[in-house]
Amino acid sequence: MxxxxxxxxxxxxxxxxxxxxxxxxxxxxxxxxxxxxxxxxxxxxxxxxxxxxxxxxxxxxxxxxxxxxxxxxxxxxxxxxxxxxxxxxxxxxxxxxxxxxxxxxxxxxxxxxxxxxxxxxxxxxxxxxxxxxxxxxxxxxxxxxxxxxxxxxxxxxxxxxxxxxxxxxxxxxxxxxxxxxxxxxxxxxxxxxxxxxxxxxxxxxxxxxxxxxxxxxxxxxxxxxxxxxxxAGQAHVLVHTPDVERAAHVLSRLGLVPGDAPGTGSPWGTTAVLGTGLDGLEPEAIVAALVADGVRVRGFTVENASLEERFVSLTGEGFDVVG
Amino acid sequence: MSAETAASRNAGAPRQGKGWALLGSELSVLFRRLRTWAMLTALAAVPILIAVAVKLSSRPTTPGRGPLFLDRITQNGLFVAVTALVVCVPLFLPLTVGVVAGDTIAGEANLGTLRYLLLAPAGRIRLLLVKYAGAVAFCCAATATVTASGALAGVVLFPVGPVTLLSGDTISVGESAWRSLLIAAYITVSLLGLSAIGLLISTFTDVPVGAMAATIVFSVVSQVLDNLPQLEWLHPWLFSHHWLGFADLLRQPVSWTSFGDNAILQAGYIAVCGALAYAKFSNKDVLS
Structure with a gap:
């Protein structure tokens, strides 16, 4: 130009x-x-x-x-x-x-x-x-x-x-x-x-x-x-484990909010736990805490928020028409 | 791409249009529309119908019955144009002018082109002026069409000769052609006030048909009021008051009084409606 x-x-x-x-x-x-x-x-x-x-x-x-x-x-x-x-x-x-x-x-x-x-x-x-x-x-x-x-x-x-x-x-x-x-x-x-x-x-x-x-x-x-x-969106962790309740307990002790993971087709036939509110927590520290409590961790993923989730959380109404 | 952009920018810089292109474009769009030609064709048919009807009718026309000047057609074909204008003034001409003037702004809004013209940017005042100029051009074309078609029909179907005026004087064929044009000009001027009313109404709506109908209703109401003797005080202010007052142009020498009165009245309507249209349109939110 x-x-x-x-x-x-x-x-x-x-x-x-x-x-x-x-x-x-x-x-x-x-x-x-x-x-x-x-x-x-x-x-x-x-x-x-x-x-x-x-x-x-x-x-x-x-x-x-x-x-x-x-x-x-x-x-x-x-x-x-x-x-x-x-x-x-x-x-x-x-x-x-x-x-x-x-x-x-x-x-x-x-x-x-x-x-x-x-x-x-x-x-x-x-x-x-x-x-x-x-x-x-x-x-x-x-x-x-x-x-x-x-x-x-x-x-x-x-x-x-x-x-x-x-x-x-x-x-x-x-x-x-x-x-x-x-x-x-x-x-x-x-x-x-x-x-x-x-x-x-x-x-x-x-x-x-x-x-x-x-x-x-x-x-x-x-x-x-x-x-x-x-x-700026909230990242979350996904834990694949057979010990769902114990894992949820550990996550909440660490300050995360446990919840049901959507579409939990875990390859080992186990249920997954979704934890959100990953502020300043090191992922490896979470794994260590889970293992220390005897949770059998078979899969662990950190996922960043998709822009769509961010968009929905900002606009509240998702893609609906505002009246 | 950026080099090409810079080049075309430089090429464009020294030559700026004077802004007449929009008027040219307006006229070309107006006169390339099928609707415009349909209306002009209908207007051209009026004098032909009159001439043919008079020609085919065996009964001599009784003076004083039917439209003004109808009884003179058989003696002189030059009266076909004048008779046709008299017939067209109350309804046909206001109808077509109402369609064009009512469509000015509302029609663009309805097509969605109004926002793109303003974004071009055409400028709101400039657009309003160009739109009015287009309506004026149509008024000229409409009266010219009736006059020309009437002259043609008259020359073809009836004898043509020196014309006896209302004052009893006789004028040559050439002079009478000039008088026909004067009457056409008088009627064109008569329609300018109505055009301004149409433009004003058109700024208030996005529905062109509504603006057209309202404009035509105005012309009918004005003529009705002009016929009520109880409202005599109002008559000089009605825009249709002088519409049929062109008989003065058929005297020797030509009396310009009614032409002047009519022009002043129409100018008043143009000024008032133009100012209101400007006030409305310059602040209008274009949401169409």
Whole structure:
């Protein structure tokens, strides 16, 4: 990139609140998206992700709070910031009676900063990048949902952007399309573009993102590098033994919380004990204590929390829709 | 990829559009729509129907019955266009203008393109102005279509000659063509206030059909109120009050009073509805 890496965040909010009537869709969030990252904005349906994006991009106004995008205060600097932002918000929206090319030409013409001399070329390029060149002349009416989604991505890529905001970009895409979006996001990030991706799919975020923010019922309950969030989860030990009760007793004496291990198909026909709350305990010390008490240890595993468990513990409601 | 990005960025930097591209795009989208052509075709059919009906009818038309100027068509084909305009003003023209003006913002919201236009960024005021300009262009096209189709039908089916005006003077064919265009311009101006009302209503909803219907209802209500003598005090303020007042343009010399009155009234509606539409749209949460 020709510009030096800037330290100010690509997106930053303080105490952002958006209410619809009495209901707070976004309830005082402090978001910080570092530049050059792929930031996964994770949360169940209805947790306020799309509303946050609308407010960030000036489509809706905040009730209170400060927003800055690419270092400029929003919505005051909307006109100078938006040309550097490519966005896909709440699914694609196109004129069904125009072709794919026609739609992109129209949206590009709406940007007064977009040079008309290169318009056709940039439109063709964008269609090529999302693999829609073969359907460029077809009316959007005849597009499948996945093709519309691709066209929406092409619209976000019409010009070189500093920031891409993609709201559920893989909606409606087949596995092949999903893979293509992932590799597209990676290549854009490699070129220095900050990518802000919202999703309710944990696996998608885990595969694409370097950073993550977790939304739950209008609040941002966690954010930071993906690895940190993963490490913050509770690790647990899994003990395979025939002496289940004695093992549970030892574990609780050590300060762990014993419980039934799910799916305990132990290879020796024994039951397993699950202990959580492994704070500062050395695994070998646990094994030593078990053996000292005569527990026949036939298997011992330390498992880090999966991001899914962490996600469920943060959002409380797992993947359910918040009413 | 980053080299390519930098190159295209540099290439784009020196040349910035003046912002007219959006207007061009709006007009091209409007006039490439099948719906627009269907409405213009329907409007073009009105003078042809009138001309054919008069031609085929054996009974001479009684002066004073039927639409204004209908009785003159058989003597001079140039009156087909004027008669057709008189027929179209109360309903057909407001209907088509209501469809286009009501669709302006609500139609984009309904398709989901409104958010992408704003993210482009089109700018809310600029978008509103361009949308209104599109509606105005349609008003021009609509009256021009009726006038042109009427002139054509008249020339083909009836004798054409010097025209006797309401003041008793006679003008040449060329002069009468010019008068037809003046009347078309008068009616175009008449529709501008209604277009502004349609634009305003359109900023309040995401359902284009609702905005279209409401706009058309406004034009009907305004004409009904204009016919109630009890509400005479209100009449000068109704946007449809001067809609049929173009007879002055058929006198010698041309009297511009009604043209001016009409233009001022329509400008008032444009100013008020435009300001309200701006106030509404500039603060609107686009959630469609």
């Amino acid at each position: 020709k510009e030096p890496v800037r330290s100010d965040p690509a997106i930053e909010t303080h105490g952002l609140v958006k209410r619809f009537g009495h209901r707070s869709a976004v309830d005082g969030i402090d978001l910080a998206v570092p530049r050059g990252t792929v930031f996964g904005f994770l949360g169940p349906n209805g947790s306020g992700k799309t509303t946050t994006i609308r407010v960030l991009l000036g489509l809706a106004s905040a009730n209170s709070g400060d927003i800055s995008v690419l270092g400029k205060a929003m919505p005051q600097a909307l006109a100078s910031v938006l040309p550097d932002v490519g966005a896909l918000v709440e699914g694609p929206g196109f004129y069904p009676f125009l072709s794919g090319t026609g739609n992109l030409m129209r949206l590009d013409a709406a940007d007064r900063h977009a040079p008309s001399s290169t318009r056709r070329h940039r439109v063709d390029d964008a269609l090529e990048r999302v693999g829609l060149s073969h359907a460029a002349g077809k009316k959007v009416r005849a597009y499948s949902l996945g093709m519309k989604q691709r066209l929406g991505l092409a619209n976000a890529l019409l010009r070189p952007r500093e920031l891409l905001v993609l709201d559920e970009p893989t909606n409606g895409l087949d596995p092949q399309g999903t893979r293509e979006v992932r590799s597209l996001v990676r290549s854009l990030a490699a070129g220095g573009t900050t990518v802000f991706v919202s999703s309710h799919l944990l696996a998608e975020v885990e595969q694409m993102c370097t950073h993550v923010g977790v939304m739950s019922a209008g609040r941002l309950v966690a954010q930071g590098p993906l690895d940190e969030l993963r490490a």
